[in-house]
Amino acid sequence: MKPLHQRLNLYYDDDQAYIFVPAGESVSAQSLTISRSTGDIFLNPPQTALPNTARRSGKPVYGILGIINLTLTEYIVIISGREHCGRLMGQEIYRASDFEILPLNPSVNVLNVQHPIEAHLLAILKSHLDSGVFLFSYGWDMTRRLQVQWANHAEDAAKALWEVADDRFFWNKYLQTRLIEASVKQDLSSYILPVIYGTFDIRPITLHGTHMQLCLISRRSRYRAGTRYFRRGIDEKGHVANFNESEQILLVESQGTTRGDDFAHKLSFVQIRGSVPLYWAEINTLRYKPDLQIMEKQNSTETMKTHLSAQVATYGSQTLVNLVNHKGYEKPIKQGYEDHVNKLNLPQVRYQYFDFHTECKNMRWDRISVLIDLLKDDIKEKGYFHIHMDGSQPLKMQKGVVRTNCMDNLDRTNVVQAALAKYTLNDQLQQLGVLTKEQGVDDFESLSRDFREMWANHADSISTAYAGSGALKSDFTRTNKRTRKGLLEDGVKSVLRYLKNNYFDGARQDGFDLITGNWTPSSNPSAALSLVTDSRSIILRAMPAVASFSFFMICAGLTLPRTSDYSLTYYFLLWIVLFFVSLEVIVMHGIDFVAWPRLVPLTDVIYYNGPGYRSARHGMGVKMPIIGRTDAWFKSRRQKQRSKSVAIEKGDIALTNLGNKKRMD
Template sequence: MRHIHQRLQLYTQGNDAYIFVPPDTVGAQSLTVHRSSGELVLNPPHSLPPSARRSGKIIFGILGIISLSLSEYVIVITGREFKGRLMGHDIYRASDFDLLPLSPNLNVFNPPHPVEAHLIGLVRSHLTGGFFLFSYTWDVTRRLQAQWETREQDTNKPFWETADDRFFWNKFLQTRLIELTLGNTSQDLSSYILPIMYGTFDIRNAVLHGRTLQICLISRRSRFRAGTRYFRRGIDHEGHVANFNETEQLLLVVDGVASGDAPPAGGEFGTQMSFVQIRGSVPVFWAEVNTLRYKPDLQVMDLQDTANMMQRHLQEQVTIYGEQALVNLVNQKGHELPVKAAYERYIKQLDLPSVRYQYFDFHNECKHMRWDRISVLIDELETDIRRHGYFHVASNQGEVVQLQRGTVRTNCMDNLDRTNVVQAALARWTLNQQLKALGILSSDDSIDAYEAISKDFREMWADHADAIANAYGGSGALKSDFTRTSKRTRKGAMEDGVKSLTRYLKNNFFDGARQDGFDLIAGNWVPRKTSASSMFLVTDPRPLITRSMPLVASFSLFMICAGLTLPRTSDYSLFYYFILWFTLLSISLTFIFLHGIDYVSWPRLVPSTDYIYYTGPGFRSAHHGKGFGGDNAPKTRSGTSISTKWLNGGKKRVAASVEDGEKRVD
């Protein structure tokens, strides 16, 4: 792999340019970003202009360039956190960022226009709220087997060229640098293009029966159809599914008897093993529509290309990973049944080779906290996972012992809690098989008998589950007490109640802006260079009566509380006073819940009206929260209900939504 600069010193040349100088690389070319034109130029070595002034900032990488309504910005990493050393390679988390405006008259902390301030806030919130990992010497976006299979042809290639496109999170931000590198051989910016990954990383050292080993857990989140729990569900018209994650568990073992519990300094592990699982939303067109109710309205859309998109998605997984064992944990009754039915209907219709469907009724099998019943699923999958195998390379001998020829794709409704429990159980089973194959464990032994390694394993998977759940659902994972302790407790059930309430509040009242952050960073929405065209981002176009109801409810509640402190001449002296304010409170709350959709924090960059008001074939559980008219409410010529026309920013959309596989430009 080609060299990537690990440290950059920032210089400024008045208001004309930013200059990034690699201080630790002898003879390296510095990079100038001209602020007036946005042009990027590589400079000859040791050619810093005399007028350049050194900034106090140390840059640990350039994330990319983003264009907002008033200016372009260079996003740089100004803080990094060491997460561990994997096979001799340092892995970091990007912990702090800075935005460098190209416009000379713009202050990022006090933008001159509210739209620009709002967009900068979305970028900052996304960056500080995510978990972004990178390495200067190891490709964090690709699993071990993929790197091993292409190691010879990748020798002289830059990281950005070999990175897995699905997990190259800042690919859109790096577009300018990549295009310049491809279009001009004299301007190769590869040393400045640092791919980052949104995911998790954890590594633990252990000694078992005299053998030094490391267990590492990595998850990689796809940048396609990325977003939050209720605003990104199902599949899109590119065959990408929501909340797709690849999870890789690595087992690294030093040959010979351990002299201590420290891993080798250079990362020389004679044995390297990798086991990969994937998760992703049910690959049909479906959504859950927030209405302020705890259970959103379920919408399953039977579109003409559902079967084609499901086939495209599954064939891509077969191409990448090999055989697919599809484990579906969605409930077979109640609210989730229509999603399960649609999934199974299309799977049966497609009848794809190398794809096997396995249903597991999680809640019924594991009811009364019988989480040990996961073993029933493992028994049903054992033939598949033994045939799929895992990747095993004897690196000191330079030969592959075994390839992983398939994966288990697990999903529940959110691909979070039930999925985490099942994936952890499959990972534990596989780890035991690997240790037995190496002769470290006997045929009837298990890591459960060794508290130190078992505890590390449980904590790794629980932390991993919490991180994925926070990124998608807004809270830590449910049922994590079982993952951490192998037991389901009443305390854990109570904690799950708190997490569920947290998810409800975030999903209804905060996730709209969070989804906008995803769409802005991923390039699903590109602002025009006029702030006036994006004023809908900072204004509230809802009708006055809609906006006033929360104020009426709050003031009524205040007056009721105040009335409790007022002096009384008799028990009935304040009777009509309370009747008035209780009536107003009841009317306002009734209105709010009847028009619940109008009070949800919806994404504004890529509105969700396409599935909210879908009227084609499929299934709809209810039409709550749409006012008194529901589906019969008057609609515009485009089919959008007049009562929620504000969801489109009060105007016709310029381009189709992401559901149509296109970027939106405003």
């Protein structure tokens, strides 16, 4: 495979160009120049001397993440800091820890941008870079699982790393567009560094004198990427939200030998997760539970088929493990998923439902074994990848994967995937003779601890990227026990998720849309004024201030000297009334107080009024029509509101029936 430059020296040629010179390499290495006036990218002939006006940057450059165009100019994003994460297959794995943004336009200063639109977009870009987990290697393809790399190793030998990268997990593919396009006329492969957004952990293990390494990698898809409530379900191309591929790699040396990186046995087990492949959403309204919405579009079944067919083509046969609750709030998602899967009846897709919360209630988390028993035949049939260093052909190939989901594809999914990974690791170690048939991972404290920590950290990282906090139920993954302390920690995490999902995730979602190219800016900054302006009425904008000031005045009144109780009665009455009125206005218009993404607005989803299901229409003000609600929703709500008159109830149901009839017509 073509080599990548591992370190570059950056030179500024006044306001004319940026020049990247490979550091510590042979004189034949070609430097790269990016013109600041034209944006042209070109390789310099070997041994090209630097201009006399060039001055060297004091920061090291460990790679070019890419080039992004905002409203005023293009920017080069470089990796100026890296952390060593470990060594896999003889290659070093790094995490990008620091970045620098270089404007092409000499008049733009990234530290003090005068234009508000440009400043806003740069802030979004910086926030995404600072909060993400970006992993890369100069010699190992982080985007592809071990089995795929082996299957294509012969044809990949003459290609560059970016040319063989899995397009789904090539996180900075959009940023690298300009360099890739320039490679048509000149080979810039040594400067194009693929980066993944995910996790990486590798640990040495010794059992019975056998030296091993256990590695866990997760890769996050750049398609339909985003945050918990702002990216749900599926899109028109069959991509689902929060799609992650998790690969557990086991490297085993021959017993009694030490071969360094040259392991005798290499094994890989892959699982995937992704949002339920329906058109659905959860609409934030400031309530703890958002409004659940399922959109029945004409192509819903066909889009799910596109998604599942793509997974079968990529991984082989699929076992769909659904952990969504069978009753209550989540029930419509379960029913919709099952209905479409049954309608499709795809030959290489098997559906398996597991009622996680019912089976594991009262902290009986050992009941996960029930699901493992249900999946044993599937796991055995699909297998795992296993190759021996002395053989030209693999001993085993993984012929399919288990696709697991809950509502968020986080907490319940993490527990189940860790359990499946442990079951497979037990089988692998037993097949290799490292463990006997009676032994398992949990019989060896050091191995068990490393395994649990790896999967718990893996779960926390995926959860933080999607939901804004560490994973719930991670105490079970870390300790093999569900504890009351873990329940308390989950409560804190749930509150943290609520705050972030309602008040901060809009900007985070904008970061995902910007970095993956889901939104491209106009060259006219004035066309994007909506990004920095507040379109709400003055009254609505004033409500949080009124509530805060009223609460302050109530607290102040409790400490004021009293000339008489009568004199404070009207004082408290005024501020208490203002406080509760302002809160009621905020709750009634809750959607207007959520920090929604602005680059790709969700207006069509929020105000969707077509066929489907919606649990409620909270937070939309007093003028929102109710035609979109369903009979099932009304019946369940009316059971909780028996105090209302029968006449009103009949009128509401009649109106709903009328709406359903119109949709059917």
